[in-house]
Amino acid sequence: MTKAEAFLRKLVRTWPSLPYMALGAALAAMYIANSGTAWLSDTEMNGGNLSTMFIAASLGSGGIMVLATFFVPRMRRWLERPNSALLGGLLAGLGSLIVVLIGPYYLYFIVPEGFNWYVFVAGSFLFGAGLGIVSLRCGQLYGALPPRQVIVYAAFSQIVVALCFFVLVGSPDWAPVPGGPSLIGILFFVGLPVAAGFLASLSRYSERSTADIEVIQSRSALPKSFWKLLAVVFVFSCIVASVYASVVAVSSIATTLSGSRLVMLVRMGLAVELVCVAVGTEGERLNFGKVYSVVMVVSVALVACLPLVSVLHTVLSQIVSLASVVFELFLWCTLAFVVYQRRLSAVMVFGYGYGAYLLGTGIGWLFGVQALGSLFSAVGEAFAYMIMAIIVLACAFLIFSEREFDRLFAPVEEGAPTLDELLMKDLAADEAAHDEAEPQRKGRFGAAIEALAEAHQLSPRETDVLRCLAMGYNSSTTASKLHISWNTVRTHTRNVYGKLGVHSQQELIALVDAETARE
Known part of the structure; x- marks a missing residue:
């Protein structure tokens, strides 16, 4: 063992949650990319390139995750190799570098005319695909954790996202080329996905191992409630992304970035509150079925109200975006619970579940940019938003209701623990059991x-x-x-x-x- 490996092993033993912060680095990389904070130049007047980046990255990430479900045994073994996550991070970092270099102040005039857009899309897609690989490995890591610990680590990951964003926003604006993205922004944009892959690869030094956990890899083991959840996840992410995209497409970059700061500030506050709830309250108060219902109701109300308050249209769209963040956190925890309780393959569960969320987000953003304006012209803005709100409402309470959430976590065999029983386990008790081993x-x-x-x-x-x-x-x-x-x-x-x-x-x-x- 080299000195570097010995140091990393000691570091992970001292800081056991470090590999799980790979999720925070991956989410931060995606959010910073989609906000344009790190790579947009001063030539950007609207959200055109921002939308293209978001769509390509989301489809790349979601596509690679869904594709992995067709090769579950092989993909699982490959992800458990020490450097698989690091490779995904390096691919995402390469995609980020391509996006920066094809900008107007670098290789834009060197690349043959007409190819710039294709290179930009290819870099964005590669960025998303690499993060998809890292996300699958994070799914394996989180799926091996008890539910309450999943909540704490996922909440800390949200705090990591906010800290990375605010450090970037508060950094000096010095740029290698005047008018181009700042040096700090470039380093964050390229370095964060690599850092995510590196952190996930540190799991090799963790006392918790996913390699020796026997899992069920058959699709037939997935309950009907899971497929209903996928339908809701896809529809919800599609509609929320289309609503937000329609606002970004007609807003200035300054307005979009200002809204991103507001969402990130609230995001960090919610994450801190979730940590306090998970650590300081009894398990029966951590009712994720209620959280699901509340997020859906709030989202329906916001979408329905958007055309009624034109003055606050941008603010409300940012709140819709925040509801999407909460839903994403809820989804990540729920998928980890399913893996842990039912001992299903994380590649299969996260590939379908989180992949559906990302694909819905990409397709929804594409619809919001390309078709939502035409829909407004055809049927009216108020009626179009009302239709979308009704669709979300139908998904939330007809296709996958709070009752379906309970069915999703019903014990598969007599004597198996329920989700409520798992959530009631105290963190201190879990750690004591782990220390005793x-x-x-x-x-x-x-x-x-x-x-x-x-x-x-x-x-x-x-x-x-x-x-x-x-x-x-x-x-x-x-x-x-x-x-x-x-x-x-x-x-x-x-x-x-x-x-x-x-x-x-x-x-x-x-x-x-x-x-x-x-x-």
Whole structure:
């Protein structure tokens, strides 16, 4: 092991949440790109190039995530390699660099006329595709976490997004070429996706591993409620993006950037509040079904009111954008909960779920720029917004209601924990279980466990499960003690029974007692 690897290992052990902040760096990279803060030059008079960047990046990111669902086993193994996420970050960084270099003050006049736009779109698409790879790896990492810890880390990631944005906004405006993007902006734009990939790659030094978690990789294991959720996610993201895009397309860059600052400030405040709720309250108050309903109702009200208050049109559109941010955070946590509780493949769940959100956002933005104006002319602005509000309302309470949310997290087998039970687990208790890692008994009992494990070639984790079962723990208690999912315990239990040649926990205990008596 090199000195650099030893340092990184110590760093991750000292700061266990560091690899999970890759999500924050990836979201910051996407938001900074879509806000234009880091790469727009002084020749930009409207949101034309900003819209093109947003559409290409969103479709690239969503497309690569959905495409991954067709190669789940192979993609899962590849993502668990140490440098896969870093490669995704480097691809995204290369795309960012292409976007900067094709700008009006660099290679714009060197590239053959007519090809500039295609190079710009290609760079934007590559940027999005690279972040899609990083997002899939982040999905694997978050899917291995208990629900409450997912909430805390996801909220901290939102704070990372806000901090990166405000550091960039407050940085000096010195630019390598007068009129072009600032040097700090270029460094952020190119460096953030690379940093996201690097942080995700640090998971190799984490004590939590996704490689040894047995997952279900069949699409048939996805409940019907999940597919209903996908439909709502796609429609909601499509409509919200089209509403915001219609405002950006006719607004000045200064107005757009000012609105981005407002959204980011509120975003950071909401993230801090979510951390406080997750850490300082009881689990039963973390009702994500209620959060879903509230976000949907607020979004419907805002979309319906947009044409009625023309003076505040831009402000309300920014609030709609903020509702989209809250929905994205809700979606990310929900997908991680599904992976953890049902032990489904994160590539499959996040590929479909988050991929649908990104594709809906890209398509919605394209519709908002290209077709929404024509729709306004044909049926009237007020009627068009009312139709969109009704569609969101129908999705929220007919296709995927709060009741469907409960069905999504219904136990798959008798004895499996519900989402409410998982959310009620205290963070301190989770960490204590993780620090203990495994219950230990000294003396003849421990020697008997080690002897049986060696004689029957049990893996280290199977040995942990054997020890818990021999101590009389049920599957739920074993999962809590070992800090793994209930489904994973059940899988290891079947393996232990098969290798030891027993058919019940009582037979297993009798076998261990007999071995203990011989020690």
